[in-house]
Amino acid sequence: MTGVEASAGREATAGAVAAPQWLADAVIYEIYPQSFADSNGDGVGDLAGVRRHLDYLEWLGVDVIWFNPCFASPFRDAGYDVSDYLTIAPRYGTNEDMIAVVQEAGARGIRVLLDLVAGHTSVDHPWFQASMNDESDHRYVWSDRAGDTLVAAPGSRPGWYLKNFFPEQPALNFGFARLTPDEPWRQLPDAEGPQQNRAALREIIGYWLDQGIAGFRVDMAFSLVKDDPGLVETTALWRELGEWMRGAYPDAVLIPESDELRTADAGVRGGFDADFSLVIHDEHSALFNNGGAGILPWQESTEPCYFDADADAADGTRAFERFLSLWNLHPEANGADRLVVLPSADHDFSRLVCGNRTREQLPAAFTFLLTWGSIPSIYYGDEIGMRYLEDAPEKEGSIWTPKYNRAGCRTPMQWDDSLPNAGFSTAPPQDLYLPQDPDPERPAVAEQMDDPQSLLHFVRGLVQLRKSTPALGTRPSRRLLAVGYPLVYLRNETHLVVVNPLRRAARVAGELPPGSAVRHLFGNGVTVDDVGIHADGSAAGSSNSPRPTRSPRPTRSH
CATH class of the missing domain: 2.60.40 (Immunoglobulin-like)
Structure with missing residues (x-):
C-alpha cells in the first residue's frame, strides 16, 4: 500500500480468518462520491474534489476512506449498476485519478476501500449485452417463464432474466445450490457460467488491489448463489476467493454487506475480515432509526430506537436490549474478538440528524460509536451534523418504494457558509447533483473548525482519544x-x-x-x-x- 506502512500481521479471531491489525484499529469514513466535493463546476462530486480535501480527513483522524461505487455506470441506481468494473466513471475522473487519490491518501496514512457490486451488473454491461442475444451464454440467470423477480428479455434471446434489485440490474449467474425439475434453467455453482463469473471477480479484485486499493466492501455479498439454504455455497465461494486474495495480497480486506437476519456466522464462514452492521436492518435501527427515510419495505412501522432525544425510558431500554441481542450474535457465533463495523449512517438510510434528533444529541451518539468496541464508520457530513432532508427529490433510483427515499441522506457536503452551494461546487444551484440543505443555519466544516466547542471538534477529539487509548478499541x-x-x-x-x-x-x-x-x-x-x-x-x-x-x-x- 503506497505511503502506508504494512500491517504488523493478521490477528485471528475464533473460527475466523486472521484480520490485519490495521482494520481492527480503523476509523472508516464513507464518501458518497457524487456529493463530497465538485472540482470542475459540473455540479457532481469527483475524485479531484476528494483530493482537495484529504488534508481535512487527515486532520479529522480517519484512516480509511470507503467509496461508494466509482465504476462506469448509467447511474440508474447511483452507480450500483456497473457497466465496467475496470474503469472509473467519467463523472468522477479517470483510473489515474483514483490511483492519485490512493497514493496521496496513503502518504497521509489513509487507506482506500472500494465498493464491489459482485452479484449483478447494469443491463448496459457488455456481458449482458452479449448474453441477451446469445442463448448459449450463461453469465446471467435466464428463465423460460415469467415470475416476480424475472424481467422480459430485451434482446433477441427469448425468455426472462433474473434481477437482483431494480429491473436494470440483472443477477450474475453464480449458480443455484439446488436443482429442481420445475426450473430446468438452474445451474450448479461448478457449471461453466458460474465459474466464468468467479474468475471475473478474481480479475476485478486483483486489478484494483494492484493499483493500491486496500480492499473492498462487498455489496449484497450473500446474494450470489441462489436458493442456498444456510448460505453454504455462497460462503464457500467467498472463502475460496478470500484465500486466493490473502495469498496474493496479504494486507487486503473483504467486508460484506451483512444481513444478521439470515445467518450470523456467514461472514466468518465466508472468510470475510469483519461483519457489517447494515443500517437498514434492526441491529443498527434499534440504535438510530428515528424515521427519516421512511418505512422500509419489510417494516410495518418504525419501532422506538435508543438514541431518541425524547424517548420513554422503558422504550429506550427495550430498544437497546433489542440491539444488544443482535449484537451478541456476533461473538456468540464467531468468537469474542469478531470485528464488526458499526456506521453512524450510510447512503441508504436517514442520517443521525433526523426525526426529533438534532445536533445536540450527536455527541452522545458519537461517544457510543467510538468507544463501544466496534469499527466505527462515519458517513460524510455526520461529523458536522448534516441533516436528512425529507423533501429531497428523487435522484438516480433513490426512491425504492413510495415510502422510502434515500436522496435525503445524499445531499452535498457543506464545506463553508458561502452561497448558494456551501463550498461544494461553483455550478448553478439547479445543476447540483442534489439540492443543498436550504436551512440558513445549516452546519459547515469551516465554521466548526473555527469553533473548539463544535461537534466537529468533539468528534475529532473522540477519534484521537480512541487512537491513543487502546482500552477503547475493538479488542478489550x-x-x-x-x-x-x-x-x-x-x-x-x-x-x-x-x-x-x-x-x-x-x-x-x-x-x-x-x-x-x-x-x-x-x-x-x-x-x-x-x-x-x-x-x-x-x-x-x-x-x-x-x-x-x-x-x-x-x-x-x-
Missing part, C-alpha cells in the same frame, strides 16, 4: 453497568463510558466497585460520586484511572 473487554438512560459501561475494566442521548438529565444509582476512582478524560455533563452517576441532557463522556491492585479503577467518558 466490555462490561455493561447500566442499560437505559444513562447507558454506562466499562472498557477493559479501566475506562468508564457514560452516554445520555436524552434532552433531559438522567441518573443511575449505585456505587462503583470498591476502591474505584475516576479521572475525567473526555466529554462533558457527567458527574460520578459516591451514590451514582448523573448525566445532564445530551451528555456523554469517558474517564479512566490507573488499574488498582485490588479492584478495578474505572475512568469515565462523556
Whole structure:
C-alpha cells in the first residue's frame, strides 16, 4: 500500500480468518462520491474534489476512506449498476485519478476501500449485452417463464432474466445450490457460467488491489448463489476467493454487506475480515432509526430506537436490549474478538440528524460509536451534523418504494457558509447533483473548525482519544453497568463510558466497585460520586484511572 506502512500481521479471531491489525484499529469514513466535493463546476462530486480535501480527513483522524461505487455506470441506481468494473466513471475522473487519490491518501496514512457490486451488473454491461442475444451464454440467470423477480428479455434471446434489485440490474449467474425439475434453467455453482463469473471477480479484485486499493466492501455479498439454504455455497465461494486474495495480497480486506437476519456466522464462514452492521436492518435501527427515510419495505412501522432525544425510558431500554441481542450474535457465533463495523449512517438510510434528533444529541451518539468496541464508520457530513432532508427529490433510483427515499441522506457536503452551494461546487444551484440543505443555519466544516466547542471538534477529539487509548478499541473487554438512560459501561475494566442521548438529565444509582476512582478524560455533563452517576441532557463522556491492585479503577467518558 503506497505511503502506508504494512500491517504488523493478521490477528485471528475464533473460527475466523486472521484480520490485519490495521482494520481492527480503523476509523472508516464513507464518501458518497457524487456529493463530497465538485472540482470542475459540473455540479457532481469527483475524485479531484476528494483530493482537495484529504488534508481535512487527515486532520479529522480517519484512516480509511470507503467509496461508494466509482465504476462506469448509467447511474440508474447511483452507480450500483456497473457497466465496467475496470474503469472509473467519467463523472468522477479517470483510473489515474483514483490511483492519485490512493497514493496521496496513503502518504497521509489513509487507506482506500472500494465498493464491489459482485452479484449483478447494469443491463448496459457488455456481458449482458452479449448474453441477451446469445442463448448459449450463461453469465446471467435466464428463465423460460415469467415470475416476480424475472424481467422480459430485451434482446433477441427469448425468455426472462433474473434481477437482483431494480429491473436494470440483472443477477450474475453464480449458480443455484439446488436443482429442481420445475426450473430446468438452474445451474450448479461448478457449471461453466458460474465459474466464468468467479474468475471475473478474481480479475476485478486483483486489478484494483494492484493499483493500491486496500480492499473492498462487498455489496449484497450473500446474494450470489441462489436458493442456498444456510448460505453454504455462497460462503464457500467467498472463502475460496478470500484465500486466493490473502495469498496474493496479504494486507487486503473483504467486508460484506451483512444481513444478521439470515445467518450470523456467514461472514466468518465466508472468510470475510469483519461483519457489517447494515443500517437498514434492526441491529443498527434499534440504535438510530428515528424515521427519516421512511418505512422500509419489510417494516410495518418504525419501532422506538435508543438514541431518541425524547424517548420513554422503558422504550429506550427495550430498544437497546433489542440491539444488544443482535449484537451478541456476533461473538456468540464467531468468537469474542469478531470485528464488526458499526456506521453512524450510510447512503441508504436517514442520517443521525433526523426525526426529533438534532445536533445536540450527536455527541452522545458519537461517544457510543467510538468507544463501544466496534469499527466505527462515519458517513460524510455526520461529523458536522448534516441533516436528512425529507423533501429531497428523487435522484438516480433513490426512491425504492413510495415510502422510502434515500436522496435525503445524499445531499452535498457543506464545506463553508458561502452561497448558494456551501463550498461544494461553483455550478448553478439547479445543476447540483442534489439540492443543498436550504436551512440558513445549516452546519459547515469551516465554521466548526473555527469553533473548539463544535461537534466537529468533539468528534475529532473522540477519534484521537480512541487512537491513543487502546482500552477503547475493538479488542478489550466490555462490561455493561447500566442499560437505559444513562447507558454506562466499562472498557477493559479501566475506562468508564457514560452516554445520555436524552434532552433531559438522567441518573443511575449505585456505587462503583470498591476502591474505584475516576479521572475525567473526555466529554462533558457527567458527574460520578459516591451514590451514582448523573448525566445532564445530551451528555456523554469517558474517564479512566490507573488499574488498582485490588479492584478495578474505572475512568469515565462523556
